[in-house]
Amino acid sequence: MKNLLLLDITSKLDPTDYVGFTFFVGCMAMMAASAFFFLSLNQFDKKWRTSVLVSGLITFIAAVHYFYMRDYWAANMESPTFFRYVDWILTVPLMCVEFYLILKVAGAKTSLMWKMIGLSVIMLVTGYFGEAVFTDQAALWGAISGVAYFVIVYEIWLGSAKKLAVAAGGDVLKAHKILCWFVLVGWAIYPLGYMMGTDGWYNSMIPAGNIDVAYNIADAINKIGFGLVIYSLAVKKQDVNA
Numbered sequence: 001m002k003n004l005l006l007l008d009i010t011s012k013l014d015p016t017d018y019v020g021f022t023f024f025v026g027c028m029a030m031m032a033a034s035a036f037f038f039l040s041l042n043q044f045d046k047k048w049r050t051s052v053l054v055s056g057l058i059t060f061i062a063a064v065h066y067f068y069m070r071d072y073w074a075a076n077m078e079s080p081t082f083f084r085y086v087d088w089i090l091t092v093p094l095m096c097v098e099f100y101l102i103l104k105v106a107g108a109k110t111s112l113m114w115k116m117i118g119l120s121v122i123m124l125v126t127g128y129f130g131e132a133v134f135t136d137q138a139a140l141w142g143a144i145s146g147v148a149y150f151v152i153v154y155e156i157w158l159g160s161a162k163k164l165a166v167a168a169g170g171d172v173l174k175a176h177k178i179l180c181w182f183v184l185v186g187w188a189i190y191p192l193g194y195m196m197g198t199d200g201w202y203n204s205m206i207p208a209g210n211i212d213v214a215y216n217i218a219d220a221i222n223k224i225g226f227g228l229v230i231y232s233l234a235v236k237k238q239d240v241n242a
């Protein structure tokens with residue numbers, strides 16, 4: 001009986017519920033992006049198909065989580081933190097895989113990929129601790145998470161990933177640079193959202209806002225935008241080879 005009631009609630013979307021609205025739009029945007037990436041796969045040869053496939057997997061995994069998160073929000077009017085982090089722990093490592101895949105032309109090794117995946121897992125697990133488990137120490141866990149984030153930023157902007165991108169040159173270098181900006185600016189929205197939604201010394205400095213709106217906007221920019229950069233790199237490379 002209780003479940004039936006919940007289902008009934010989820011079918012309604014209050015026009016003033018702008019958080020629910022961004023969850024709803026998120027579902028559609030992630031679905032549309034996935035269809036776009038998957039349906040484009042045939043035009044690429046094997047070398048680039050994997051990269052575009054991973055772009056599609058990232059938005060598809062997010063789409064499924066967005067359907068759950070939208071319903072969870074509508075039913076409970078609280079943040080679907082658990083689904084959020086399950087989504088991220090699957091999709092963020094895949095974004096690290098994308099860096100590796102495009103840098104393979106310059107001889108990137110799987111050790112680079114695993115290093116970045118490891119860092120992203122540390123970033124997300126510690127963030128989850130602060131947001132959902134040890135909420136009294138949100139600032140401390142957020143700071144640890146932030147360190148892992150900065151190491152990722154360092155790795156791609158100045159570290160070995162950067163060197164590989166320079167060695168690859170041309171379109172790969174250009175795409176790598178744009179992806180670096182996504183990580184530096186687009187990903188920075190997440191810690192801002194975190195500071196809006198958790199208690200810490202930063203509360204007086206950060207404007208009030210809804211954590212889910214920040215995360216939803218960031219996800220749309222980062223998952224779809226990131227995927228489109230990979231897609232257009234594949235298109236360019238395809239033209240060169242043709």
Ligand SMILES: *C/C=C(C)/C=C/C=C(C)/C=C/C1=C(C)CCCC1(C)C
Binds near residue numbers: 123191
């Ligand atoms: C598709 C999802 C993406 C790209 C998610 C990225 C998430 C982050 C970069 C989260 C970072 C965080 C910090 C740097 C500190 C506070 C805790 C987090 C997990 C929100």
